[in-house]
Amino acid sequence: MRDRVPVVVQTRGVRSTPARVLWVGAEAVITCGVVLLLLVVHQLWWTNQQARAQATQQVRALEREWEGSPPAPSVEESPPVEGTPAPVESVASPEAEAEAEPAATPSSRRPPLSSAYAILRIPRIGLTAPVARGVGKRSVLDRGYVGQYPDTAAPGRPGNFALAGHRNTHGEPFRYINRLRPGDRIRVQTREREYEYVVDQVLAQTAPRDTGVIQPVPRSLVKPSYGYSAPGSYLTLTTCTPEFSSAYRLVVWAKLVR
Template sequence: MRARRGQRVPVVVQGRGRRRTGARVLWVAAETVVTCGVLVLLLVVHQLWWTNQEALAEARDQVRVLERQWEAPAPVPGAVPGGPSPSVPRPEPGRPTGAGTAPEPAPAGSPDTARPGSAGAFAVLRIPRLGLAVPVAHGVSKRSVLDRGFVGHYPGTAAPGRTGNFALAGHRNTHGEPFRYVNRLVKGDEIAVRTRDATYTYRVDRILPRTAPRDVGVIRAVPRSLVQPSYGYTAPGAYLTLTTCTPEFSSAYRLVVWAKLVSTG
């Protein structure tokens, strides 16, 4: 059929709407990918930098708190600040002094006698080669100890300076990473553990570069690897054990450093 003169014939163009819709989809997808990338980057920054700053600040503050407490004179039981000194009661006639009146104090340097700070820390670990000064707290809980930048004392292991194995754990990466560079320690390096009662100096003796996380033999009273029996000891002594993850940014294995007590001051 022919169109009449002066009458317009409509022309239908197909495909433009589809092209616009496809472009919008691609644009939204690209924005989503960029947003996800930014979020992942922020998460990495938070884990690798911000958690370190928070944990380092708390750990350093706790070291200062502990050392201020230790340097202050011990309070006298019953004493009132600014008041007279309490009188010392005289023993009753016929009653033996000290016998059955109070339990015997725990051995000096044991965790029971340590006066923890606000976060439960009871000692300060110093490693001069690494420039490290970090608080030591009871337990190896990530949330309450390790993730706060502290070093954790394995439950059931010896107290500092005592016969047995004073075993510690710390993060290699993130959350203060106190044991980031323990792989740089060599035989003969000194490690100091200070409590309210004394400072115990250990000397690095042996290093186990890699073992399985399940290798509980490394923290026993006489430490010896169950995975690699050639590493460890056969005789009792006063040992210090440092454990951390290896390689860096992985928890596949454990790095172990053993030291022996050389002096108490």
């Protein structure tokens, strides 16, 4: 009787079903983590780079334009009536999608919507940013611009020159306005001239629907101890707070000095 020779069959290692599930799950988690990391980099870094580049380019374009042409004659506007409500439902959130459309006005009196017409400079926080009409997200704020609330006063005029800007992402021009203190200088340059305001009050937190802060005579409806009771020439800066949230609004008020 012949001796049987054992046959050895080599097979590729096959993972058991539980091990295979764990491996696939691990790959999915890693993939999701990479995608989330890329999204965070895009929001926190790339949008800032893009918006700051656009804003800087616009500031330079305005400066070149003003240097090469004589000042346009200013148009006198009637001061706003005290207590007249601004036609907005809330203090703008830079995260809001809706475009706030102003009432129709002759093009000779105001620049077109979303067109930068002034430059805001705040030396204390190293800010230089273009100012455009409107507080629309895509057309103004996401470009790194500072937006003027519709139907608020023009720079240097009686009433309330009220502005909004991103606190985080898309250039985040207002990220550090919480560092402003009474006495800090804010300059607003237009084709006609440069105006200077001095910071007077800071409201660290209020509700998004506190529209009193952007009225012609600004006063908080939520915290009435903050604000004013007499007409004047005011500048209001608003942004979201705390950082990376739109739960509340941070407000800075300044008064015209020249």
